[in-house]
Amino acid sequence: MRIENHRIPGIWFGQSANLGARRQNPPVIIVLHYTTGWNGAASRDWLMGAAAGAANRGSSAHVVIDRDGTAWQIAPFNRTAWHAGPSRYGTLEGLNAFSVGIEFVNPGWLKPNGLGDFTDAYGKRFSERALKKAGGYQMAPQPRVGSGSFAWPLYPEAQIATGVDLVQALVGFYPIKAIVSHEEIDTRGWKTDPGPAFPMERFRALLGEADDREPAAVVTAGRLNLRGGPGAVFEKVVPPGTLLKGTRLKIMQRQGDWAFVAPESPDGREGAVTGWVHAAYIAPVMEA
Template identity: 30%
Template sequence: MPLNILEAPSPNFDQRRGPPDMLLLHYTGMQTAEAAVTRLRDPEAKVSAHYVVDENGSILRLVPEERRAWHAGRSWWKGETDVNAVSIGIEIVNPGHEWGYRAFPDVQIDAVIALIDDIRTRWAIEDARILGHSDVAPTRKQDPGELFPWKRLAEHRQGLWFEPAAERIAALGPP
C-alpha cells in the first residue's frame, strides 16, 4: 500500500555525491509541528530534512531523496564526516528535551516504520545504518532521545536493538 506523502518543498538542499546508505532519525525539538516545518523550509535557517512525520502519522516530504538535505550538521560516523551526503533525514515531531519531551504516539511510530520500509525499497540501507542524530553527533545532540522506541523498530526489521547490559545481567537472576 503506497504511503500518502504530502509535498512541502524546502529550498535548503544541494547535490549528493552518491546514493544514500544511511537513515538518520531526529526529533524536531520545537514547540509545534508548524514551527518546525516553517523553520525547515526557511532559506535563512539553512536547515532541512527529507521528511517530517507528525504526531498524527502524516508525512511531509521537504527534499527529494536524491538531493542532500541539511539535517546532520557537524557529525561523523565510521569515518564519514559529511553525514548529510550519505543519509536521508527524517524529522519526527516531538518538542524534545527543551520544550517538554514526551513519548512518541503509536500512530506516529507506525508511520515512521512504514516510511523507513518504503525508503529501503529504493536504497541499500543496512539495519546498522539506521541511526539517531545523537549517534552521529554525540557531543552536541540527544535526539531522538531515550523515549524513542528503537526496540519497536527492530521488531519490524527496521534497525537494530540490543538489550542494555544491566537488563541482561538482571534477567539472569541471582547465582
Template identity: 25%
Template sequence: MFLKKTNKPLHYEDRAKSAKPTMIILHYTGMQTMLAARERLTDPTSKVSAHYLVDTDGQVFDLVPEDKRAWHAGLSYWHGETDINSYSVGIEMVNPGHELGYKPFTSQQMQAVMDLCQGIQSRHKIEYVLGHSDIAPERKIDPGELFPWEWLAGHGVGLWPKPTDADLQKAEDISCNDYEVERLLTQFGYNPMGAYVDVVSAFHRHFAPEKFKTGEQEKVDMDTVVKLVSLVRQSGNKLVV
C-alpha cells in the same frame, strides 16, 4: 501513512560526487508543534532541512527529494564518513525534546516512521539506521532514550543486539576493558575522536535506554560489552581509524 508535499523553498543541493544514501538518520524536532517545526524546516533563512517530517498523528511531510542532500546532520561522523548529509536520508519527528517536555513517541507516529523507513530501504541500499546522537554524540541527544529502537528493529529497520554463545564468550574475554570497548565502538561506527563518555552514553541511549532510568548511562558493564560485540558481528564492519 499520509504523505504531503510542500512547495516552499528549502535548503538542499546535489549529493557530493553523486553519492547514494546508505543511512537513515532519525531526529526529533525539539519544538512544541508540527507547524513550528515545518516553518523552521522550510524557512529560507534557517539553513536546516530534512527529507521528511513526521507528525504525532502519523502525517508525513515530504520536504526534500531523496536524491538530494538535505541539511540535517551537521558536524557528524559514522564509520569513517564525515559528510553524513551526502550519504543519508534525514527524518525529523515532531517531539518537544528534552528542553521542552520530552515525551514518548506516539503509536501513529511510529507506524508512519516504520512505513517510511521500510520504503526508503526498498529504494536504497541502506546499511545503517541511526539517531542524531549516534553520529554527533558530543552535540546531540535526539531522538533520545524514549525512542523505541528495539521495536523498530523488530520490524526490519535497523539493528538490535542478538547475542550468540560466541558473542558472550568474546565479551567475557574483553570484560570491561576501556581500550577494547573503545575499539569496538569505533569498529561499529562511532567517532574514535569523540569523548569516550559521550560515545558510551550515545550507545546506551540507542541500545540500553534503561540505563538512563538509573543514571548509569555513562557506565560500561558486561551488558554493554555483550551488546556491542553482537552489533559489531551483525554489522560486519571492519575497524576504521
C-alpha cells in the same frame, strides 16, 4: 508507502530551499531526529526556509512526521538535506551527503523544577498535567543536558507507525546499511535526539535480523587482540595474536560487547583465521 522518483506518492510535498546538490549515489544511512517543538507545521515551514517564508537558511530534512502521523516530504531523497551537522558513522564522515533525515515532532527533554512543573529547552513551563494530556512522558538522565533526570514526552503510536512505514519503504528501495539516532553520530557531543522515549530498536529491527547488510568492519585501535572467546579471559589466537589498525574484518556474530570476526589478509582475501575482538575497537566500513 512506496518510493517513486525519490518521492513518496500520496503525501504532501514541498521543496525546502535549504538543500545541497543532487547526489549521484543512493543514501545508505537513515538519521532519526526530533524537532525540539510541539508544532509540526511550524517545524516543517522552518525547515523549508525561504520556500515557506522562514528566515532559516541553515537546516532542513527530507521528511517531517507530525504527532498525529501526518508526513510532509520537504526534500527528494536524491538531494542532500542539512540535518546531521558534524557527524560520523563508522568510516563515513559528514553524513548529510549519504543519508535521509527524518524529523519527528517532539519537544525533547524538559527539566523538572522540583515543584511539579517542567521547563522545556526554550524556557517554556509545563505542568505535569499538561504533559500527561499531551501524551505522557518518561524520566531519564542525559549527561549532555545536565545532571539528574529529565522528562521526555512520548511519541504517539500514530506518529511512530508512519515513521515505520516510511523507513520500511526506504530500506526496501535504497541500499540502507544503518539506522541511527542523531545523538550517536553527532561528533560535537551536543545532540540528544530522538531521545530515550523514541523506540529506536523498533526502527533498527527494520533492517532485518538475518540480514547480509551488516557491513564489513575495520580495526580502529592501534593493535587489537584476537581472542578465542568473547571476553578478555580467553587466550589470544596465535597467529596472528593481534590485528593492526586498518585491518578489515567480516563480522560473523555478535555477543554483548564482543564480535566474532574473520580478518582479511593483507591481499584482501578473507583469512582462514577467526576469533573474537572487543567491538569498541572496530567500526563499520561504510561505502557510499
